[in-house]
Amino acid sequence: TRLAEGTPRRSIQLSNIVEQRIFNDNEIISTPKRSRSKLADEVVDEDYTPKKSNQKTPTRPRRSSTTKQPSATKLKEQAPLTPSQKLKKIRSGELSPSMEQREQPVDESRKSQLQLAREQLHVSVVPKSLPCREKEFDNIYSFLEGKIQDQCGGCMYVSGVPGTGKTATVTGVIRTLQRLVEKDELPAFDFLEINGMRLTEPRQAYVQIYKQLTGKTVSWEHAHTLLEKRFTTPAPRRVTTVLLVDELDILCNRRQDVVYNLLDWPTKSAARLVVVTIANTMDLPERLLMGKVTSRLGLTRLTFQPYTHKQLQEIVTARLAGSEAFKGEAVQLVARKVAAVSGDARRALDICRRATEVADTADAQPGGIKCVTMLHVQQALAEMIASAKVQAIKNCSRLEQIFLQAVAAEVTRTGVEETTFMGVYTQIETIAAFMGVALPAPGRALHLCSKLGAERLIISEHSRHDLYQKILLNVSADDIHYALRVESN
């Protein structure tokens, strides 16, 4: 609590000192709040009591109202800001957030072939046109173009497993449409975008949407009323608004009011709102959403299938674009392995990147050119689709291995997956006698048990139930036998 008291007071004092140094007292701009603080300062200056400052700390962030401050333009010229003035500027969107700049990026020409390939393979480098998604592109394109030309609203639901190019395709379509608008071949439209995962709470969606419309940050209640007003009252010069909602399933709470509102606004004729929603689950509307929300979502749906190995191969080769860094069969191996599991393009690109890193550290081939071969890919695959459990069992201490063996033996004996510590301990006694090692005391064995439980090799309860605690094997019994047998050979 001392820290919490301390910080705001210090900053207030400091800013006051700075202001008194720089301005004469009468020059300080008097917004209503400032004048109050000035008064307080005059009283307090002689003997400062922390209690007063404590009252001053805002418990909730104050939001700016939409009414403009009369002194807003004047404020801009004054360099030093009090924290509250700064916050106000941030909330009204006058200060744009900037990041510190690095001095100089590395020179492009000094990069090796492998480095260039690695940069091209990064997931964040979205290509101009997505390979293997032409059909889906056309589908979304004709939907959005029709809606914008018709000047009416609508919804679309796009689904598919992660890494199949949903968001990239939709934003690609939007970019194409925006280019058409620039050439004056299409009526202008606004583009807004929210992502369910970037919101702390479903209702924050209103704040984000309003912020993208006007640049101001207001509370969600206020934002909701303003949006409601915007979308329900007809305005003659209203342009179509395209709203992209990513991760729709995160926005579904129990009341589903946010989803309902987002999908209900397009049905108002004044709104001219086109909502494109993206989620992973194919049957989300039927599974999670209420009947009335599903009815509003409509039937315009599109599913992105996982990539096949041929498509993954095409994606990776399109990224490499004629570079000699990869052997053809190496790409094919990655594509086949990934397509068999998930068909996730991100996964394939990550494995390829890892393979370039492996090749980078490996010794150069006789030819002198570094190139990613099958062996490098194999190693990268082993790292990324890895099963570390056998290794973990091999690296256990001798007694821990006996413990694991005992659990497996007890499972086979009883036929039930769940064993008690008592039964396991009897098995340990037997195995220890058989192997001729000293038997650990039950307390010691409990310690082993909790250690294995923390490693997640077994699932165990809290050890206060000592003899009666339940133990489940978290690795398969075959793994244990395999690890221990190979080692003993």
Next chain:
Amino acid sequence: EKEAKPSPPRNKYQNARRVLNSAETLNLPGREPQLQELREFFTSHLESQTSGSLYVSGQPGTGKTACLSLLLRAPEFAQRLQRVYINCTSIASVGAVYKKLCTELQLKPAGRTERDHLAAIQRHLRTAKRMLLLVLDEIDQLCTSRQEVLYTIFEWPAMPGARILLVGIANSLDLTDRALMRLNARCELKPRLMHFPPYTKPQIVEIFKSRLAEAEVLDVFPPVTLQLLAAKVSAISGDVRRALDIGRRVVEIAEQQKRAGEKEFNMKALELDGNSAQVEDTLKPVQVSQVAAVLNKVYGASQNLEEDIEAAFPLQQKLMLCSLVLMLRNERNKDISMGRLHEVYRRVCAKRNILALDQAEFAGTVDLVETRGILRIMRKKEPRLNKVVLQWDEEEVHAALSDKQLIASILSDTACLAK
């Protein structure tokens, strides 16, 4: 600086597409009796100057909100009624409905608490000059455990001196019997019920005809296609939003096909005689086959994804599903945990000489299949203890996998089950 450009000439498909949007309209064919009943309810209460409450229920997309917003705009009630429409999904919390109502009525409550707002409303109701028509849409959002707010609102008609007409709209037929039981104790408090039945086939045909006639594009849809579409929708849901959606999809597909055809035509024309290719605007009406294709796609839902899935069902997911089917078929215990499924799957893979995934990857694979709606995972504390439940029929799974050889060989392999 932006001038309104003359929009490019639109063809009939585009006009039909625009007119079939699911936004609100002014004329509501197929809802005449309901509109009449509502009108009678309002006028009778207006004439006798008595309060009353009404509960309107019906499936989504049956025109409840459309009817009431039409009546809210009707000039015959504009003079004698003060009209307020509140959508209960757009209030911050259940108690905030009073505040919203205060803003709608432009009341000045004494304080800022919920109780002050309520007091202001009650004062207004007692002393109001005009009768109040209050429409609460999606009223089931106001349900709480004690139903304080709902009871308070539905008791306003019984307040001495109050003249209020209260209309609640929701989906479930029996909300007032379920959630507002105690209103039945007094006859005067009991809301009058009114149900909007799902649209029938002739009604949907009528709606389409009136909409298409509005833009004079009736010839785009031949009567047969309308009949087919309406019959299918009314058989399944009777939801007019669905019907309009399907109609729009049909037009969109017809337009796409036409555009593709046009391209070919243009290419041919270019080859034939230079550049003076004249494209005449001959639009074929939509065909039954196109409607049927859209209907199949919409109502086949998960089952007819086969053609897509066939190409891109990852191998490990196939093996996982086959193992699950094998276990369900040969074991009486339908309680299948992730750990047990993984054990069987590993044995299946070992038999086929395929490198099996480890448990962590396997859990991810099961998750991905869940997004297709084939499975359901009951989450437990440990991933190994998650329960896997099959949501589809075995036949559907077979059809979706469309890999008869693999399935047959795995299903005959009961030896994998035993330890």
